[in-house]
Amino acid sequence: MTPHRWRNFVNGLMFGLTAACALATVCFLFWILGFLIWNGGRSLNLAFFTHLPKPPGETGGGMANAIIGSAQIVLIASLIGLPIGFLGGIYLAEFGSGAFPFFVRYTADLLNGVPSIVMGLFAYAIVVRPMHHFSAFAGSVALSVILIPTTIRTTEQFLRAVPQTLREGALALGANKWRAIATVVVPAAVRGVATGMILGIARIAGESAPLLFTSLGNDYWSTSLSQPTSALPLMIYKYAISPYADWHRQAWAAGLVLLALMLLLNVGARLVLSPGAPRN
């Protein structure tokens, strides 16, 4: 082979390989989806959504309490985490310049990378140990600690994307800085900020490691925030590692429900709310 043809051959081969890499990665998602729909779809029934879990070894039952428990824990976590992240993000984007905001930003980025199980240890230390028992609230605290750094950074990012001229226009009309922020800047960025928040909620709704020793899990309805509470990801874990075939079946069903929720939130947030999308 002449050097010229050899180089062309290498060119084609290597780009072919990179295409194969991309294709393989995309295939993983379809592999996951296919497996979950095949196994989970066969196992899903009405009882899954309406019944309590059965004792180990018995067939039937559902995860109604875990679905409600997940909603409860994620809701409280969002109520704690989103306002803190949102207001902190406003500070970083609108008031922040100098060393202190840089430090806050860097810390938020580092906290973002801390493994979620460490956040579980943290919530155990500050909530479970003083209260002397596991509770839904402790789980919410663990999840909110994960939610705050992502919310603060996405809020900042989308506020910064608002053109400077809009701020100047508001100030020129005589508005104060905070009025300009509240009535012009935030409304202009609201789609992006909401996208970031929904993605953050989707992320914490799928977390199980931080809940293992904070909300612990519960086979019955939990009636208050100070009781141990079950969550969907916890049930998937518990049922998947159990030796019972019927529990495996329900783990698949729960996995499908969780994944469907996750994809719905992600695709919905990105397609409908993203700032690039046409306004309706």
Add this chain to the structure above:
Amino acid sequence: MAETVALLEPQTEEDFRPAFLDRLRNGDEVAHLVTLIFAAAILVIAALLVTELFGSSAEARHKFGWHFFFTSKWDPVAGQFGALPFIYGTVVTSAVALLISVPLGVGAAIFLSELAPPRISDSLTFIIELLAAVPSVIYGVLAMFALVPLLRDPIQPFLNRTLGFLPIFQGPSYGVGFLAAGVILAIMVVPFVISISRESLLAVPNEQREAALAVGATRWESTWQVVVPYARLGIIGSVFLALARALGETMAVTMVIGNTPQIVKSLFATGYTIPAVIANEFTEATEDLHLSALVELGLVLFLLTIIINGFARLMVLATTRRGTTHP
């Protein structure tokens, strides 16, 4: 000089006090202060996290000192805690994950940024980002019921027949073990490698590509010898971010690693990792020393990921000028 200052001081205060009061009445200073307090919450959380992790692990740290990291006997009943098997398992599974995910991820990123038409590239990137949103417990379920049987039957015996002269591919194949954990970790971290590498590659100025092509390079030569080296810091940064993810990943690994605290050369053997032992033993630990040893493992994990992420952010920052500071 002193006289000038004395003269100026009352004057400046006279000048600024009404302005400051005005701004306070308008709410600007209040808004500034309130948002600052919420931003500072991040620092409070970080400080609390560090003090709690150090405080709760004090007992184990004082009792075992540095020996904690170099002994391999983990016996809660006898009060003996050595972290070496968990550190070994974490390192081995993360190494397997990176060996698979880095070539795969960088290759895919090159395709997405250099070769694919923008529309195809964007939609593939969207799908890959969805992969990053799949909860880790779902990866665990898939690993248990889909990956482990595959490894047990065709894959591990095949590796043993063909590459069995290597100590890492010897021994009986159970399916669960270091290899299973490494492979599922690779699938989990590859989206992070791809999205950050792709961003770094896209940030390379077009003049670089054009100059290489103009002197007669093929597209691949321009990509491999000019574009990739230009973006190398960002790509290395993405590898570090993936490493930090892999080190701290809990659920999927716990479900397929086999949960045996042992140090074995073979990748087919079962093992244990730091997050897995915390997940399994923390609720069952009754002795204070046991809890304290587990928190110390959490502290190790925390410090490792902080250091790795710190480096990675700086590297990504150097190439894309995004990340922590804004232009």
